[in-house]
Amino acid sequence: MKKLLICVLVLIVALAVVACGGDDTQKPTPDVTQGPENTPDSDVKDPDDDGAHTHDFKEVVTLEPTCTSLGKKEKKCSCGAVEGNEMPLPFAPHNAKEATCTEDSVCATCGKVLTEKYGHLFVDSVVTEATCTVDGLARSTCHRCGTSTDTVVAAGHTYDLTKLTVSKGSAGSTCTKCGQTVTFAEKQTILKLDFDSEAEFANYPAFTVEKPSEMKYENSTLQTNGALWFKYGADVIPSNSKLLVSFDFKLTTAGLTHRGESIFSFTSRGGNSYAWIVKYYQADGVLSTQDSGHNASNSVPATLNKWYNCTAILDTATNTVSVYIDGVSIGSKTVHNHNDAKYNNNFELRFFDVKSNGVSMPYYDNFKLVEIK
Ligand SMILES: [Zn+2]
Ligand SMILES: [Zn+2]
Ligand SMILES: [Zn+2]
Ligand SMILES: [Zn+2]
Numbered sequence: 001m002k003k004l005l006i007c008v009l010v011l012i013v014a015l016a017v018v019a020c021g022g023d024d025t026q027k028p029t030p031d032v033t034q035g036p037e038n039t040p041d042s043d044v045k046d047p048d049d050d051g052a053h054t055h056d057f058k059e060v061v062t063l064e065p066t067c068t069s070l071g072k073k074e075k076k077c078s079c080g081a082v083e084g085n086e087m088p089l090p091f092a093p094h095n096a097k098e099a100t101c102t103e104d105s106v107c108a109t110c111g112k113v114l115t116e117k118y119g120h121l122f123v124d125s126v127v128t129e130a131t132c133t134v135d136g137l138a139r140s141t142c143h144r145c146g147t148s149t150d151t152v153v154a155a156g157h158t159y160d161l162t163k164l165t166v167s168k169g170s171a172g173s174t175c176t177k178c179g180q181t182v183t184f185a186e187k188q189t190i191l192k193l194d195f196d197s198e199a200e201f202a203n204y205p206a207f208t209v210e211k212p213s214e215m216k217y218e219n220s221t222l223q224t225n226g227a228l229w230f231k232y233g234a235d236v237i238p239s240n241s242k243l244l245v246s247f248d249f250k251l252t253t254a255g256l257t258h259r260g261e262s263i264f265s266f267t268s269r270g271g272n273s274y275a276w277i278v279k280y281y282q283a284d285g286v287l288s289t290q291d292s293g294h295n296a297s298n299s300v301p302a303t304l305n306k307w308y309n310c311t312a313i314l315d316t317a318t319n320t321v322s323v324y325i326d327g328v329s330i331g332s333k334t335v336h337n338h339n340d341a342k343y344n345n346n347f348e349l350r351f352f353d354v355k356s357n358g359v360s361m362p363y364y365d366n367f368k369l370v371e372i373k
Contacts, residue, residue, distance in 0.1 A: 057083045067094045068110050101145045118144060132157045132178045157182065161242055161372060167327045168309045169246040171372055184244065184372045191230065191369040195222035207232045221365045228364070230349040242372040243314040245349060250307045250363040251280055263287070263362075264310055265350040266321045266335055277321055277333050278310055289323055289331040298331035307365070313372070 055077035065071030071089030076082050094107035099115035106113050120142040127150065130136025136153035157175035159182065164171045172183040191207060193200050197217055201209045212226030251261065261280040276290045280302060287308065288299035302308060302325070311324045314335070322332045349369075352362050 188371040193367040228351045244370040246311045247367040248365040252361045
């Protein structure tokens with residue numbers, strides 16, 4: 001019992017000492033377990049700061065750039081502190097779609113045309129080949145965007161007009177694809193005179209007809225005394241085309257035989273000078289193109305008072321006239337360019353010269369001018 005009492009007394013005394021505390025004789029005991037205060041990870045330290053905050057600068061955009069103006073940025077800490085000066089930001093890219101075949105690339109923000117439209121790049125292809133009798137289909141497709149357009153290719157025969165078969169009063173050709181032979185149709189006839197009456201000339205107002213003083217209709221033929229001219233503008237004849245001229249004729253009497261009898265001229269000299277294409281040489285009894293060698297191989301025998309057919313093919317691309325008598329070639333001649341203004345843009349067919357040149361009282365029949373195409 002005595003021992004317990006002592007323990008209680010000791011405890012009371014100890015508590016009393018702690019409670020009194022601030023005894024001058026007591027000194028604080030340094031805490032040896034703590035190191036130097038607050039060592040941060042950051043090595044940036046504001047000298048003005050008392051060490052409580054270390055800045056963490058991050059780049060912040062202060063002005064957004066556009067495609068036409070520069071932007072700005074700075075380094076800023078969450079506390080508001082700024083490091084260094086503002087720095088420029090580069091232009092923003094334009095806001096545009098890619099250019100296409102049909103549309104420019106235009107910036108929606110500033111309106112600048114960045115790339116002009118390319119335009120289509122068409123490549124042609126054949127979908128179905130046209131034949132002589134069935135239409136074909138051609139397709140034009142843009143290599144870039146795929147846009148395509150179809151075109152119907154008309155069916156039709158293909159004639160090589162450099163290889164005409166000329167017979168009495170007509171010309172034909174053979175289709176290079178199918179072999180079908182055609183004779184160029186009457187619908188391509190530009191001028192047709194049967195010489196049944198004077199009224200026929202009125203059917204062709206585009207043509208100027210210069211008649212000789214004497215004209216006589218007899219058994220559906222025409223007899224003249226002197227030259228007969230047909231004149232018309234060059235525009236009547238399409239370029240790069242061919243024309244067929246055909247007429248039947250009969251010579252009655254001849255005069256100045258040493259020069260030959262002028263029968264037919266296909267000219268464009270505006271009435272001044274003529275290169276007679278076909279002549280009759282009575283002394284030799286031949287029809288020939290006009291040249292010094294009228295007895296050459298390109299002539300055909302002929303006599304007075306007999307009907308002959310003269311067929312001539314004019315190639316307006318080369319201004320060449322090829323002449324046939326009763327379907328037999330007597331050669332070619334070059335004539336003047338009918339499109340040349342020097343020749344009044346006028347094209348003329350002249351039949352038989354005036355009586356003083358030798359031919360008198362010829363007969364005509366079945367004249368026609370046909371376009372070959
Ligand atoms: Zn800060
Ligand atoms: Zn822009
Ligand atoms: Zn395209
Ligand atoms: Zn054919």
